[in-house]
Amino acid sequence: MSQAVLEPDAAAARNMDLLRFATAGSVDDGKSTLIGRLLYDTKTIFADQLEAVEAASASRGDEYTNLALLTDGLRAEREQGITIDVAYRYFATPKRKFIIADTPGHIQYTRNMVTGASTADLALILVDARKGLVEQSRRHAFLTSLLRVPHLVLCINKMDLVDWDKEVYDRIADEFTSFAAKLDAPDLTIIPISALNGDNIASRSDKSPWYEGPSLLHHLEHVHIASDRNLVDVRFPVQYVIRPQSTTVTDYRGYAGQVASGVLKPGDDVMVLPSGLTSKISSIDTADGPVDEAFPPMSVTVRLTDEIDISRGDMICRPHNAPTPAQDIEAMVCWMDETAPLRVGGKYTIKHTTRTARTVVRGLQYRLDVNTLHRDESAQALGLNEIGRVRLRTTVPLLADEYRRNRTTGGFILIDEATNRTVAAGMIIEAS
Template sequence: MSQAVLEPDAASSRGMDLLRFATAGSVDDGKSTLIGRLLFDTKTIFEDQLEAVESASASRGDEYTNLALLTDGLRAEREQGITIDVAYRYFATPRRKFIIADTPGHIQYTRNMVTGASTADLALILVDARKGLVEQSRRHAFLTSLLRVPHLVLCVNKMDLVDWSQEVFDRIADEFTSFAAKLDAPDLSIIPISALNGDNIASRSENTPWYEGPSLLHHLEHVHIASDRNLVDVRFPVQYVIRPQSTTVTDYRGYAGQVASGILKPGDDVMVLPSGLTSTISSIETADGPVAEAFPPMSVTVRLADEIDISRGDMICRPHNAPTPAQDVEAMICWMDESAPLRVGGKYSIKHTTRSARAVVRGLQYRLDVNTLHRDEAAGELKLNEIGRVKLRTTVPLLADEYRRNRTTGGFILIDESTNRTVGAGMIIEAR
C-alpha cells in the first residue's frame, strides 16, 4: 500500500471544522496546477503519485514537476467519453479539513459550476495576470453571488510571467472589486500567486513585498465560516420516521434527518408543519448517543414528548418562527437538460428538502445573460445552462424560505417525470 508523503494524523483531525470550496477559472488559467500545488504543499499526495507525476513530467520534456498532471486523469476520462460533472478533491492541514469542488469553467458547463458551488462555503476564482479579467471571470463571480457563496477569493495567477508587477495586480484587483460591488459579495479577498512555483500558496512569497495579505492556504485555514450558518431559524426536515420492530422496544418513535438551520435542544417547544401541531423535544440522539444540542449540518434523531402524526417531508420548527407553506413560488432556475428546454406550461416533479411534489411552470419572467447581467423579458424558454426567473405552482405546499435567508430550505431541483433526470436547480426568491 502506498505511503503518503506525510499522512495527516486521523485522530487529531477529528472534530476539526470542514471548509468546502469551489474552484473556477478559464482554460489555461492554472486551475489544475493550483489544485496540484495545494495537495503537494499540504503533503496529502502519495509517494507513488508524486513519482508518477515526476516521470510523466520528464517524459513530456518539462523542466519542472508538472503538478497539473495530478488531475490529468480526469481529462483522460473525459477523452474516453466519461462524463464527470464535478471532480472532488480532499485534503487536510492540522487546522482544518477541506473539500475542493473542481468545477469546469466554460459557459457550456454552467450547470456543473452551479452543482459544485451550491454547497460551497467559499469560491476561488483564478485569472491569468497576463490576460486580466475575461468574460468567464465575471460569469464565475456572478454565479457565486447568485448561489450565495459567502466568501470569494480572486487568485491572480502567473504573476511570475508579468515580473511580479504590482501595477498589473492592482489594475486587475480594482477592476474586479468594482464589478463585485454590483453583486452580493460580502467577503472578497484578492491574492497574487504563482501556482507553478508555489508563491503565496502555502506561505508568503518574497517576490511580493508589496502584498501585505496572507498566503492562500493561511486564508483558507482561517476564513471564518461558523457565522455563515443560519442559527436563528430552526428548520428540521424529517427524512425518516424510526419505529423499531422489536418486542422489547414498543414505544420508541424518532424522527431522523439533517438540521437545515437553527439550534435544537431538549426541552425546546417546537411545531410540526404542515399540521401545525406543537410539542416539546424530549431528546436528541446521534449514532454516538444523546447530545445536548443539534445544529447544521448535523444528522440526528429527534424525539418528541407527544405522539404526533409525522411523516417524511414534514418539518419541525419553532412555533413563532416557521416557514409559510406556499404553492406559488418565484425562483431563479439554472436549466440543466440538453434534450428539452423549460417552457411555460411544462410539468415536472419538484424535490424540496425531503418533500416531493409536482410543479407546473406558470410563467417565465426573464432570461438572464450571465455575462452582461442583461434581462431578456421576451424570452420564451430556457435552454441548457441558461438561467432565468420563473413562476411555479406546486400540487402541495412547500415549507420554504427565501434562498438568501436559507440555502437549504430555499433551494430545490426539478425532475423530468418520464426519465427521472434532474433538469433544473432553483433558488427561491419568493414563496407565498
C-alpha cells in the same frame, strides 16, 4: 511521500471545522494546478499518486511535475488539457478540514459550476495575470453571488509570467473590485500567486514584497465561516422515521435528518409542519450517542415527548418561527438539460429538502445574460446553461424560505418525470 497529516483521533477529526470551497476560472487559468499544489504542499498525497503524476508528466513531455494531473482524473480531460467534470478532493491541515469542488471553466459547463458552488462556503476564482479579467471571470463572480456563496477569493495566477509586476496586480484587483461592487459579494480577498511554483500558496513568497496579505492556505484556514450559517431559524426536514423492530426496544420513535438551520436542544418547544401540531424535544441522538444540542450541518435523530404522526418530507421548526407553506414559487433557475428546454406549461417533479411534489411552470419572466446582467423579458424558453426567473405552481405546499435567508430550504431541483434526469437547479426568491 507519505501521508503526513494524521488525525489524532476520530473524535477530534469529527469536531474539526470543515470548509467547503469551489474553484472557478476560465480555461487554462490553472485551477487544477492550484489544487494539485495545495494537496502537495499540505502533504496529503501518497507516494504512489505522486509517482503516477510524475510518470504521466514525463509521457506528456512536461519538463516539470504537472500537479494538475492530480485532479484532472478523467482520461478525456488529460487528453484535452481541460477540466470537464466537477472533481471533489479532500485534504486537511491541523487547523481545518477541506472539501474542494474543482469546477469546469468552459462556458458550456456552467451547470457544473452551479452544482459545485451551491454548497460552498467560499468560492475561489482564478484569473491569468497576463490576460486579466475575461468574460468567464465575470460570469463566475456573478454565479457565486447568485448562489449566495458568502466568501470570495480572487487569485491572480501566473504572476511569475509578468515578473510579479505590482501594477498588473493593482489593475486587475481594481477592475474586479469595481465589478464585485455591483454584486452581492460581502467578503472579497485578492491574492497574487504562482500555482506552478507555489508562491503565496502555503506560505508567503519573497517575490511579492509589496503584497502584505496572507498566503492562500492561511486565509483558507482562518476565514470565519461560523457566522455564515443561519442559527436563528430552526429547520429540520425529516428524512426518515426510525422505529426499531427489536423486541427489546418497543417505545423508540425517532425522526432522522440533517439540521438545515437553527439550533435544536432537548426541552425546546417545536412545531411540526404541515400538520401544525406542537411538542417538545425529549432527546437528540447521533451515531456517537446523545448530544445536548444540534446545529447545521449535523445529521441527528430527534425524539419528541408526544407521539405525533410525522413522515418523510415533514419539517420540525419553532412554533413562532416557521417557513411559509407555499404552492406558488418565484425562483431563479439554472437549466441543465441538453435535450429539451424549459418552456411555460412544462410539468416536472420538484425535490425540495426531503419533500417531493409535482410542479408546472406558470411563467418565464425573463432570461438573464450572466455576462452583461441584461434581462431578456421576451424569452420564451431556457436552454442548456441558461438562467432565468420563473413562476412555479406545486401540487402540494413546500415548506420554503427565501434562498437569501436559507440556502437549504430555499433551494430545489427539477426532475424530468419521464427520464428521471435532473433538469434544473433553482433558488427561491419568493414563496406564497
